[in-house]
Every structure is written in structure tokens, then in C-alpha cells.
Amino acid sequence: MIIAQFLTYLQHEKRYSPHTIQSYKTDLLQFSEYMQQTFELPLTEVGYVHVRNFMVTLLEEHVSENSVGRKLSTLRSFYKHLSREGLIPVNPMTLVKAPKVPKRLPVFVDDQKLDVLLDSGEFFDDTFPSVRDKLVIETLFGTGMRLAELLSLKESDIDFYGATVRVLGKRNKERIIPIGKVLGDQLKAYIDLKTLQNFNNKTGVLIVTDKGAPAYTKLIYRIVTSYLTNVSTQDKKSPHVLRHSYATSLLNRGADLNAIKELLGHASLAATQVYTHNSVERLKSIYKQAHPKA
Structure with missing residues (x-):
């Protein structure tokens, strides 16, 4: 076929x-x-x-x-x-034009809301599923990696000494992402707790289910959606929203656009520039709130 x-x-x-x-x-x-x-x-x-x-x-x-x-x-x-491959005489797509798509800004969650979720101590406990769920959100927001990259991430990809993780992105393109001390400590604690569960995890995959099997797409979506519901009323609550939040936070704090491009694993700068619109909208909001002539 x-x-x-x-x-x-x-x-x-x-x-x-x-x-x-x-x-x-x-x-x-x-x-x-x-x-x-x-x-x-x-x-x-x-x-x-x-x-x-x-x-x-x-x-x-x-x-x-x-x-x-x-x-x-x-x-x-x-x-x-x-x-x-010479399987058709004429390409039927040559004259087809896609419908115009209205430009939409990337959806992201405010830093303050994520701080409440991750640091208040209200939403997570010390059980393995809860520790794992928190790590999923911390890792997505703390590295900006894609869902597929998280699912394939292995314990051996983490360099605790160098405070980095090695990520295999689209088309097997590898990149190195720095991690902060908080995320590094949580990764260590999670791996120690996972070891105590005596899972038969021969794959070495970092994120696993409650029974030790490699995590899957629906599980990560369920984790992210359920916890973001506690702090955000926006309709879209997906792993990619945390990737957008990562990029937006970096840009709002003055990170170079080319550096963000490398961290996200984008093939071109054009894909990264969409985040500048969010930054401009934020500046407009600050101006309207703070300037007497606004």
C-alpha cells in the first residue's frame, strides 16, 4: 500500500x-x-x-x-x-492553495500562576505519582522541551554535574539544555524515589507510569491539563503551552532571540520570532496600566 x-x-x-x-x-x-x-x-x-x-x-x-x-x-x-518515485504522472497539489490562517499568538501561562502551582505546597504530596506529576510540569516549563522529547528522555541523558540535559529533537537533532538547581534537585529526588519502587524499567526512560512502564502521550496530557486547571482558566492547557511559557519567560527577561531558538531546537529564527509578539503585547499592557497618557 x-x-x-x-x-x-x-x-x-x-x-x-x-x-x-x-x-x-x-x-x-x-x-x-x-x-x-x-x-x-x-x-x-x-x-x-x-x-x-x-x-x-x-x-x-x-x-x-x-x-x-x-x-x-x-x-x-x-x-x-x-x-x-514516478508513481503519478502529475502532482495534483501543484495548484492547491491552503486557506488563510489568522495569526494566533502562542498561549502561555503567567509565571506567577506557575509559581503558585509548583511552589505553594498545596497541589503535590510525597507519593510517587505526585512527585512524578510535579516533575513533568517542572521539566516542561524548566526546559521548554517538546512532549515527544520528554517521553524519550532517559536518566542517562541528565548530566547532574554539568547541570544540563541532552535532548533528541526533531529529525534526531541533538541539543543540550541547561537546567536550574531546583529542577536538578527534583530530578535527583524523583530518580531516588523511582528506584525505591523496584520497577522493572529496562528502557531507562525517565518518566514512567504508576506501574513503572514508559509514560505515554495521553498520560502527560492528563497530568498537565489537570494541574493547570487549578491555576488557569484559559481553554488551552497542553504540554506545548508550557513550552510557550518557557520561551515567553526567557524573552520577557531579556534573553537573546537566537539563544531561545537554540534552546527550543527551532530550525529557523522565524519560528522563534512569534514569541516577540507576546512580549510586545505585555509591554503594551504595562504601558496602558502605568502611563498617565495611555
């Missing part, structure tokens, strides 16, 4: 993460099902008009412009690969 062959290509040659590959798979299966049910066409016989109909149908079903754009991006990669 050409979808399976394409996913294998993404895994072994492009070295995409399992999470990204799953997203591609979901999009392609949805598109394939639509083509079969609506036009009775195999993917190799799809044309521009069929893709356009698919896009219009999604928008009519109130799928967001962001989601539609992502699905079209998946199809572009897919058909570019088929064209390169």
Missing part, C-alpha cells in the same frame, strides 16, 4: 518522530476514505479538483483553517514523494 510505503520513508529516511508519522497516517487515511466514498478513486488518480473538493468539505464541516492547512501539508509531502 502506497500510504504504508510513504510512512516507512518518513520513518527511516526523513527520521520523523512516531507522533508526526501518526499524524500523517491519520490525514492520509481520512483523505483516502473520502476519495473512495465520494469519487471511487485510488490515491494515484487524484487530481486538483478532487483535492479542492476535499478541502471545501472540511471547511464546510467547520474544521479549523489550521487543521485543513496541516492536512494539505501532509498531502503535499505525500504527492511530492509519489511524483519523485
Whole structure:
């Protein structure tokens, strides 16, 4: 099946993460099902008009412009690969334009709210699940790493002497992230407590479930969402929000944009510059509150 062959290509040659590959798979299966049910066409016989109909149908079903754009991006990669392999005569994505997406600022949680959550002593206890949950939030906010990077992080990736963690990012690109003393101490305490649980954890993965198995995506989402609910009323409460919070906090405290880019593992500065908008909005808010002519 050409979808399976394409996913294998993404895994072994492009070295995409399992999470990204799953997203591609979901999009392609949805598109394939639509083509079969609506036009009775195999993917190799799809044309521009069929893709356009698919896009219009999604928008009519109130799928967001962001989601539609992502699905079209998946199809572009897919058909570019088929064209390169000589499996289709014409690339149907050549003339397809994605819908305009309104610019949205990254959602983040204020430092003060995270301080209340992590330092008040109100929300966590000394049990293993609670210590683990707190470490998950501390690590995401204290390093800005992605969810997939956290899930793959191993105890051996932590350099306590150098106060750094080694992270394997997108496309197997490695980077070193410094950690503060508080996070370093919590990592030590968590690992000691995990050792006392006598888990049979042969993988060496840092974050594990209550029974010692490697943590998974839904568990981390559940941890982050449940605890952020205690201090934030905003709708979006995901691991990526803590990554945004990390970057925004650094920028608000004068960190160099290029340094933030390296810490986040962004391929280009353009991806990092979105955080400057949050910083400008914060300055505007301060101005309006403090200046007599505002």
C-alpha cells in the first residue's frame, strides 16, 4: 500500500518522530476514505479538483483553517514523494492553495500562576505519582522541551554535574539544555524515589507510569491539563503551552532571540520570532496600566 510505503520513508529516511508519522497516517487515511466514498478513486488518480473538493468539505464541516492547512501539508509531502518515485504522472497539489490562517499568538501561562502551582505546597504530596506529576510540569516549563522529547528522555541523558540535559529533537537533532538547581534537585529526588519502587524499567526512560512502564502521550496530557486547571482558566492547557511559557519567560527577561531558538531546537529564527509578539503585547499592557497618557 502506497500510504504504508510513504510512512516507512518518513520513518527511516526523513527520521520523523512516531507522533508526526501518526499524524500523517491519520490525514492520509481520512483523505483516502473520502476519495473512495465520494469519487471511487485510488490515491494515484487524484487530481486538483478532487483535492479542492476535499478541502471545501472540511471547511464546510467547520474544521479549523489550521487543521485543513496541516492536512494539505501532509498531502503535499505525500504527492511530492509519489511524483519523485514516478508513481503519478502529475502532482495534483501543484495548484492547491491552503486557506488563510489568522495569526494566533502562542498561549502561555503567567509565571506567577506557575509559581503558585509548583511552589505553594498545596497541589503535590510525597507519593510517587505526585512527585512524578510535579516533575513533568517542572521539566516542561524548566526546559521548554517538546512532549515527544520528554517521553524519550532517559536518566542517562541528565548530566547532574554539568547541570544540563541532552535532548533528541526533531529529525534526531541533538541539543543540550541547561537546567536550574531546583529542577536538578527534583530530578535527583524523583530518580531516588523511582528506584525505591523496584520497577522493572529496562528502557531507562525517565518518566514512567504508576506501574513503572514508559509514560505515554495521553498520560502527560492528563497530568498537565489537570494541574493547570487549578491555576488557569484559559481553554488551552497542553504540554506545548508550557513550552510557550518557557520561551515567553526567557524573552520577557531579556534573553537573546537566537539563544531561545537554540534552546527550543527551532530550525529557523522565524519560528522563534512569534514569541516577540507576546512580549510586545505585555509591554503594551504595562504601558496602558502605568502611563498617565495611555
